[in-house]
Amino acid sequence: MARVWRDEWGRLLALLVAQTRRLDLAEDALAEAFEQATHRWPADGVPEAPAGWLLTTARRRVIDRLRAEAMHARKEPLIAMDERHRLADNESPGAPGDEVLRLVLLAAHPALSPEAGAALTLRLVLGVSTADIARLFLVSEPTMAARLTRARKKVVAAGIPLAIPDPDVLSERLDTVAQVAYLAFTAGYAPGSGPEVLRVDLAGEAIRLVRLVSAQTTQAAESPSLMALLALMLLQHSRRDARVDPGGSLVLLPNQDRTVWRQGEIAEGLDLLRRLTAGADRVAVTSLIAASYVLQALIAAEHARARTAGETDWVAIADLYRQLDELTGSPVVRLNRAVAVAEAGDVPAALALTDGVERELPHSHRAAAVRADLLARQGRVAESATAYDRAIELCGNDAERAVLQRAKRKHTRDTGRSNGIP
Template sequence: MTGTHDAVDRAFRDEWGQVVATLIRVTGDWDLAEECAQDAFAQALQTWPRDGVPERPGAWLTTAARNRATDRLRRAAVGAAKLREVAAMEAVQSGDPGHDGTVPDDRLRLMFTCCHPALALDAQVALTLRTLAGLTTAEIAQAFLVGEQTMSKRLTRAKQKIRHAAIPYRVPPAHLLPERTPAVLAVLYLLFNKGHSADPAQAELSGEAIRLARVLARLMPDEPEAVGLLALMLLHDARRPARFDAAGDLVLLEDQDRTRWDTREITEGTALLDAVLKRGRPGPYQVQAAIAACHAGAARAADTDWAQIAALYGELARLGPSPVVELNRAVAVGMADGPADALPLVEALDASGQLAGYHLLPAVRADLLRRLDRTAEAAAAYRDALALAPTDAERRYLHRRLTEVTPEP
């Protein structure tokens, strides 16, 4: 039974986007596609333990989902339009969402298909993460720093716009790829961050995001931000071996054993960054990669050029203003100039309400207060961060910090 569950889990990771995309293409109904895909995976959990895992799980799941959609459409068929949808469903014999050779990778092609410019950028990214990556609405909301209900409404509105405007679900021709590239880059980076989170079980998402970023950089060699994103991912991923200790607890950057960093990824990421910066077309991903390169180039934490990092965050804020960027700039200022200079920046962000519910805001504030020996205030801030932290590893780290600033009874 465990082996079958593992096979279904693996099929979900590998095939979910393809199954959903096939149904969307022929029905134009995003909700129906997701619901029938879910039904197909539930059917697999019931059938595969008895009949065995099929040789082509994706084809089996696509057929099961297509049959489920056909049945539902037939039951709902009250007019010619619905009957045409049924006929279209029955005519589909393949899970291929219209490969025309424009984009050489199945998953990347689906991302370009999903990121339609008729939608706002945030909606393109959120819908792609939900539809193709199988992320939950709660996970997407967390990535966008909004409430789950807010994100659910955004996704619903995006699907309605696609349906009402009859926006086609197909691979764009080569000359239209650039207008969809910013959304695809954002999807890849959010996937990478999900895998790079404080949950080692999500690591494979980062590997897949890097693979797709490589494909995209080869596909669009004249797009500097595609190369910048790949460099950024590699430089971050290089630190993965040192991010957790043997117990699975989070190890902060300053405490990591830098001899465990992946020098191959650092070398490749730095070379990519150096080459792309020479083009003189800097963008947010390139600047973030430059920040990561500052960390990667420091043999010891004490050697880190925090003043340069703070300046780069200032440039990043100019290119793409964001409260998260400002929070990171405050951290760099705190390391370069001291916690007393950084605390007002963090408290201004807190007062603005822009990062309400974001656990790293009180965590950063707590750290600055701890370094200023304001332990009672630091303890209160650590408790606030603990209440918001999304992973066990982060909660364990924050609890350790809270213990350090809490007097023993």
């Protein structure tokens, strides 16, 4: 049942939405079909075509609901849709098509905020429960339910079509899908709050989403944004087993046991990068988003290739961050560039890169944390301690806060010893 849910939920929901143009009706009917299957299949056996059984059962639920609310249904707003893509009642659920891509593009439409699009995509396309989405995004279930409801209503009110746009527009929409997936992956890879070092499930769902979308059409499969993002996520996600110690504490990159990095995922990520690059230095991409993902993946690849922390080519990484900084102008990228420059041996230049970043990221602890470490490296202990205090105050993730507290104690202790203080 779990496998069928994971493999078929999004496609079956897309078929039902295409037929009914009612998100609420399609979702409820499919959920009831799965619930009925949990009671019937253990006794009757799993049907030969599980997806077909579920679709037929859900369609019967839809018919029952429509009959019961005939007058009300005529007043319901409908999702806009090209009539050429309406389903015949006897369409086979196994027929090849792009139903899932339609649903992804619906949920990740630019009319929705990236956060709302990410949550709605997880719910509609991947079948993640509202409770699990709430847990992954660190909000209560009623709060997430309300967000999802607002997102659904906006989809309907905005008349967002359940259709695949023309090829010239599709490439832009695939960039939007990539951004939504990246947002979901980041929430799993580096949670901004809560007790968890990482949320493997959410990061894994983001990777599955990109794989699912890429499998739908040739254009999606060859999308530079999706390919680059998949390479980046695989290279980052491959380190998940080494990022947490047995006690649940965060393990920083230099201290990770690289023997437990997942080599299969690293190899796939590196292969995707090879397909994306033309020549030694030129990247074969057509959008700024794709270029930024390629550069980030190239940085992750440098870490993946190093057998030990000491073998890491920080000069190459610093140059890649320079290119990414010039491309995006992002203060977060500038912080990462500063770290790489410091690791390459130029702490004063790294510290200069952090000037003004805290003003650009007033609610982020990372700007203060990076500056605190760089100040400590220069022996400016009092300033470093003040910066650590700001970082600790702003940090919402328990594991990261513990790392910052340990770093502050270490720098204070080391300085005290050098001054003869016990």
